Amino acid sequence: MILTVTLNAALDITYRVPRLQPHSTNRVTEVAERPGGKGLNVARVLTALGHRAVATGFAGGGTGDALRSLLAQETSVTDALVPVGGATRRTVAVVDESTGDTTQLNEPGPVVTPAEWDAFMSTYRELLPDARAVALCGSLPPGVPVDVYARLTRAARTAGVPVLLDTSGEPLRRGLAARPDLAKPNADELAALTGSTEPLRAARDARRRGAHTVAASLGADGMLVVTADGAWQAAPPRRIAGNPTGAGDSAVAGLLSGLVEDLPWPARLARAVALSAATVRAPAAGEFDRGTYEELLGRVTVTEHPVAA
């Protein structure tokens, strides 16, 4: 199985309003709820690709119950979330139907106590021996140590399990120092980390900070990977219009599945880019349009960067 970690899982709520009127009262015409958080999205896409995925992290309160119940009903992801006393955060996406724009409101998440953190570490260590890879995804809830991804990376490496790290800011910076096998920042996260807005230069810098390999998602431009053996860039055959939410999580699922299937880098990149574009065509994060995926997969252009990494 592939293990995904979502320390700040969320109950994702989507509201549709005819036209959002700030500083006024808005009647919501449609409400949808789904299990949210980057690692849960990754796990969901992995199961759709035929892999067994186990999701851990924290869940608590009525919102945590709702999340777990939706996860069981709607996905074949194995739930290994650890209970906490605080309530799982909500995220509220308000879609303005007159413009298609979304206003996002993200709760901070429950404070995790030291005892809950210990319980999580035990669960994580118990799951590792069965994992063929682990993905560490997303932001941290209050109360979790900022070097958490470094700790989780070291534990996985000790167990001989490859680690993919997908986070930002200080948790990314600290996590890189523990030498994860693969880091997947987007262009903005990479620029914030390295100070460089030139992706190839920034990805090389991120490798020097500790990641064995850096895969940078470049939005509609595809993905760039810098490894010890070379650098490749993959781009979709055309620009895909739609909702980019979750595209990065699908790219992570593509990279992880390619890793455990031992695909060569160009094939992993092609899968990540095709999945990412197919997610833009799906209504929600954690889903992808299979027709688009299959159509694009053979048509992603992968080019090797001539300069040695």
Add this chain to the structure above:
Amino acid sequence: MILTVTLNAALDITYRVPRLQPHSTNRVTEVAERPGGKGLNVARVLTALGHRAVATGFAGGGTGDALRSLLAQETSVTDALVPVGGATRRTVAVVDESTGDTTQLNEPGPVVTPAEWDAFMSTYRELLPDARAVALCGSLPPGVPVDVYARLTRAARTAGVPVLLDTSGEPLRRGLAARPDLAKPNADELAALTGSTEPLRAARDARRRGAHTVAASLGADGMLVVTADGAWQAAPPRRIAGNPTGAGDSAVAGLLSGLVEDLPWPARLARAVALSAATVRAPAAGEFDRGTYEELLGRVTVTEHPVAA
């Protein structure tokens, strides 16, 4: 006891954001939850005034569980809510800390099935014999017949229980035809009902449509009441700054408590206006600032309209 009916109860969620940015991602810095819905606010204020209050209506799903648990923890209101399969709606108030403005998002509420509606009617009929008065409050969830307040008014009148009706639009129009003892529209609701923006004229018109007495809340200007015996207007001694949410519900609690205590109309009005103003000074609906209430109570000006109603 006094019975309050809230057919579309809500879990009220308040988000504080440093500055609301529409069409962008906003980090919520503070989350608060409370039991919401007009009848629940009225019941809460009644208990603070020393009355026993029973709240009925519908509650369901994880949000309904959260509402009931908060109601039990935070209030001494007796919970007689009827379970439904759908989830109790949420309302989300997003407070922009840079301006103090609030953007409100109101979910529509669960669809109530005919069987659930029957179960509610049985509960309501069982509660009526013990009620000294009943308040019918707020909007209707999907699936509830639009003439519901007329039916509930007739059932209460058959049981000899006085009825206060606080709603708007078509449910108000239909409810009035069943001749409730008292209707409490605000000035906008009264204008929408009658086509007149002149409160005294509009309140008289509303009486002709069926209400024995009409008490119109006029915001910072206080309250106007038109009865079979005369008309009075009450105004606070000064303009009170603050958050007007729930001020109308507190006015309803003032009128209802005055009714069961058999106070003369000027005293009922003074209580309703002082409570309403004291609610503007409290942080949330269903609460009032007791110091402000006690200070204002003796200082509300009540004048009789010279023209016969």
